[in-house]
Amino acid sequence: MKKQLVYTITSILVLASFISCEELLNSKEDIYLTDEMLDTRYSQIFNYANRMYSNVQNGFNTIDDNLFATVSDEAQYFITTSESQRFNEGSWNQYYNPDNFYVKGYQGIYDVNYFLEHSVNYKEQLATNRDTLSTDNKRKYADDVEDIERFRAEARILRCYYYFELIKRYGGVPLIIKTYSNPADANLPRETFENIVEFIVNEIDETLPYLVENWTDVGMPNKDGRITQGTAMCIKAISLLYAASPLNNPENDTSKWERAAKAYHDIIETGRYALHNDFQSLFLESITADKSKEIIWAVRMSANNQMERRNYPIGTSGGNTGVCPSHNLFLAYEHKTNNPTNPYAGMDPRFAMSVAYNGSVWTGRQLDMSLGGIDDQSKKNTSPTGYYLKKFLNDNVNLVNDDKKNRNWIIFRYADVLLSYAEAMNEAYGPNDKQNFTYTALQAINLVRQRQGVAMKAITSTLVPDITTFREKVKNERRVELAFEGHRYWDLCRWKDAEIILNQPILGVKVEKINSRFTYTQFESSKRKFIAPKMYLYPIPQSEIVKSGGILVQNPGW
């Protein structure tokens, strides 16, 4: 009896000590990295650096997983069940915006701030748990130190890039240049547009010497795609261009145009960039960015066929119609010669390089949009405008075999620099005044027009004698040269032309075949709505306004 009692009591004691075994519950397995793990290695410093680039905008995936061109007068998305349709109907606001860059932009800025704060002692950090003494490893260590130094400079440029993308959309935004651990501290009021531009200019001026001129030249072509001096200068210049434009410069202070012209001239003056001799291939796989001196900064993509899949005509195996260029855009191209029976003959060659039209040979066949043709416009999911996208698309990609191509999304290229330069020079000094710069506005625009293989007639000062006439020319030249590259919508906003142009309908052509000859009739394909002036700036997302508790002030009209 006593023995049993002892046994029972022992059991209870065993139990009590057993409970104290926290180990039983101490089973956490860290399937993700922890601070302790990171403290034992140095490579994460590069991972933090890499993450800063994540939100750089790839224009191939901007809206509807496709080009932003569908929300300008350049193109129409093939179906209306689309985010671009909502945008074009004017059905976007502070509650819903398909191009919700606000969060992405600040994510990018946070990533930059995080990297800068977590790489302050980069020399020590990089020495963690590695051999820095033997010759080979010493050199590797030195290379890493140098690379992080460059990354720290790039970080500040990337932050400028994100701020530019934010102010382009929202106007002035809160200027956040460090990370916060307390949400209340990160709740800052909006800075003015001008102050952010000044911030960008100062940062870039300060950082420029620490950036590489060109990755290939310094023997690191594998790092191509990261920021260079040219990229930084472009970000500075485009910020100044936007700051000088009517939307942000209502008094038309010409000194702002002068600054923009100077910033663009700085790029020209480096002499590092030149126009590519083949307009079409500039956007295709055959020209990787290092082979063309025109490309200043481009997002690299691994081999894929998403653009061909999404934008080949539905009549081509694997195609899905996608972005359909508008007839409005067609009308913007000049004709070298006029052919009364074929409107597509004798055109600016850039049209046929950018747009597939009825009768043109594309994806291995001649497009036929007339009744009964493969691309018969009355068939479902064919182009609502009578045009298909060609720019950026490689011809004859066999989608049945799932063939893929490498591709780049070009953010800055030299033609854009020249055209922006021409625009700023004209506004500052008129079309034909060179000041002490390399080119006049006219010379710059003609360089673009007379690119090898394009060879459009030069514009003369008799044709465009003054600022106003040149302005119209350069606007049209931008539209034609930079078609589908994501500039048009923002250009229309900064010029304050959107209230007229983005309220005009998108036109298409109806193709008919009469006696084996094609005829073309213009028709209204869809309506557009742009509510001025409020839509010149995106509304700050309402959720951010609410979270700020009154600190963030909404844009006017929203």
Add this chain to the structure above:
Amino acid sequence: MKIKNKCSYSYSSISMSIIWACSLFLNLSAFSQVKQDSLRLHEQKNEIKITAKHSLLTYSGDKISGDEINIPTASLSNMLSGRIPGLITFQGNGEPGNDFSSLAIRGIGTYYNSGIPVFVDGFQIENNYLQAMSALEIESIEVLKDASALASFGMRGANGIIWITTKRGKEGKLGVQFQSHLGFQQATNILKPLNTQKYTQLYNEAISNDNGYWSPTYDSSTASSLPDVDWFNEVLQKTSPYQDINLSMNGGNKLARYYVMLGYVGQNGLYNVQQNDTMANASYNRYNLRTNLDLSISPYIEAKIDIGGYVIARTNPNTNINDLWDNMAKYPNMIYPVKSIQGTEWSGSSIYPNNPVAETKARGRVSSHQRSLQFNLALKEKLDFVAPGLYLQERISLSNWVQDGASNTRSYARYLDGSEEPQTTDLNTPYTRGEDNGNAQWNWQHFAGTLGYDKHWEKHELSATFNALYNTYNTDAARNGAAGLMLYYRYANLNAAINYIYENRYILDLSYTASGSDNYRPGNRWGYYPTVGTAWVISNEDFFQKDVINFFKLRASVGSTGFDPMGEKRFLWQKYYSAQGGFNTGNGTPTWNGGLGLMYLANPDIFAEKSLKFDIGVDASFLNKLNFELNGFVDKRSNIVTKDEMIPAGMGAITSYNNVGKVTNMGYEAKLVFSDKIGDFKYSATAMLSYNSNTIDYMSEVITVDKIAKTGNSIGSRFGYVFDRFYDVTDFDENGNLVEGLDVTTFGKVQPGDIKYKDLLVDGIIDENDQQKIGNSYIPNYYYSFQLRASYKGFDVSAMLQGASGRDVNILDAAPLQTIAFRNNGNVYPIAENRWAYYPEQNIDTRLTASYPRLSTHDNNNNYKASTLWIYDSSYLKFRNIEFGYNFPEKLLDKIKIKDLRIFLSGINLFEFSKLKSELGMNAEVLSGYPAMKSYNIGLTINF
């Protein structure tokens, strides 16, 4: 000290020594039900049985036996509709093997994880084990919902518990029962699209609406030459067979008792496909096995050895089943004939690539196999020689489940209209074989022990228990959500409980539970959950007159539980970094440079959700004929793990999770059973009603529009716009713009026949601010059932009606393909025949009768918005089952040595009454996809 070392040293290998060390203390089965476990009375069917035991509970002890719910359907959950007060079922689709209902207890009380743990024979197991159990192996199913009933569950109890006990052997001669059902199943309903003639008529209207003038695409002669393929008819057969067979044996003597069951369920799907090596119909074959042994090893030691498990073999066509049903619904009848003109190749086009018939017949087959087993071992030592009434129990449960599969895959080329060119990038390919090496799995290990003490003296009854449980669980990544691959969950639960009864009049339950979960920071792992339950059996008082009311009990309990979910984010107290973003560099084939970032802001104090439950109840019996039960409850949830939505963008989209959410759920349940007999005619009628309603008190929400704040509304409330009317032609000027004075709309350009919403804010603009709550969630407020049983001599009949109300559905979400006509080249359904249309020259004018906006071939941002037009009340009343049986007379059976022989006819899910059914032809629970099934069966039960 030694002991501690040993335990920390060996726990990871789970050596036998530690199993036995652990088994000394741990047991869950206690929680005031210990006694029932072994002493449970075999209760009669379908009544609130006021047994001695039941009468002394401090909570509602509703339960039901497996025999009672045994209707011929494969999934156990589908048998539970309307059976137990407070248990709500939501029928899923009818696909064999996937046709289970999801369950809720008293609605839901949280917007975080509302999963309900399932326990079989005292141990937690996965829901899919429950789904595959045979009803006949089940002694009882209980729904634990009151504070007092959940007292011992601590951190797993807040959402309620499904508690299943299997049958055990009884002392006596070998008893054998054989039961089988044979029947056929049919879809309850399949909503079919309009035929080609109507499709073309309406399409002409739609395209004309888009163009702004009458511009038909099809004239009547082209329309009549188009195909008119009823895809549902082509793909499906009308009926599919169902069969089940069960054989059970039980018996034993004082030393050993056994219960053995073998079960089989076989069911085919609706696809009109042969079953062979290269193609397959949906099929489901399940084999159940159970042996439960009770051994009396010595006067002091009892043992239980239980094995219960199943093997499932399934097949399916090798295509995505959801897409297949979507395509059958979406592809218009007119697109192409099943085969292209040559008659040898499958039709298909770039817009309609996946010919539904070919998808079932030309893509190959998939088969999958599942195995699961629960193994339980229990020992009980009666320590009466130490102190009378003292005992020890040790229990181990191991269970796991695994699934693997094999496939036979091919693709087919799509041709159209006799063209030689394939229409898509697909090619005719030969069969390739594939295998799935069984990645899907879960594993449970439980160790439990109880130290108990029972004492009766004079008018007092006392039973005290100390229970301890330790378990580990892991599962594959797919089932584990954000938690990660095969990550262990470790959990410990300690409970001390006292049940005191004075003179069968006053009952007091006290319980204190400590639960520890490995999910939280060391030092913050344990939660403490006290509970008090009381009951007063007034009818046992001396002053009580038992003439009319022969039993009357009041009960009340208050207690706390928690919820530590599995399959959610884990270790939120720990700072973690994960691969985030990155970019490419280099030329030609670029190099990926991966990024790294913080996953969320760590919250060192994160802990399990808390629940404080208040319950009251009445049990009463009148004239021994009418039994009555009424329960009321309030469940206050707090500490709900909630993502912090208030962090501004400037923080870099980094988020954190905090214990800040609060929800209140309250309601009541009532159950009435009337049973009587008139001569040989016996009958009983049962009515049950459950009501529940919840409110979100706080959820860290960013409220952009006040009236659509989730906070202050019930979980899952539907928000949207209020339908006013359709715009008429008179609302527009000659340029097609809205006339002055009408509200400005911000959802794109409108035209006659589009929806005009109410301007709730009365500011002349219709925008996001004009939304409000427009409907309830799918969780019903009221859930009820009526059951009837009657027998006369050898004949018997039983039937059940079950209903739910106070639930809504947005058909734009639940059945978009059946609702929105022509969008994305889609189809058109009868609902669109009520469209607004006005073409006087064509003699079309539906303006006065329209209940659907004007047709369009496009999407429409104005019309297809959540609004009162698309919200339907999805209340229903269903005729769940009816059964007619005949028991052969004993005299006859004696001759052939059979104890009982019963044959019966039954029908399941025969009718439904609902607004969705009558107005739209939809099943109120399964609006689209593989339909819910009804069935007709014959059956046979023999007891030897």
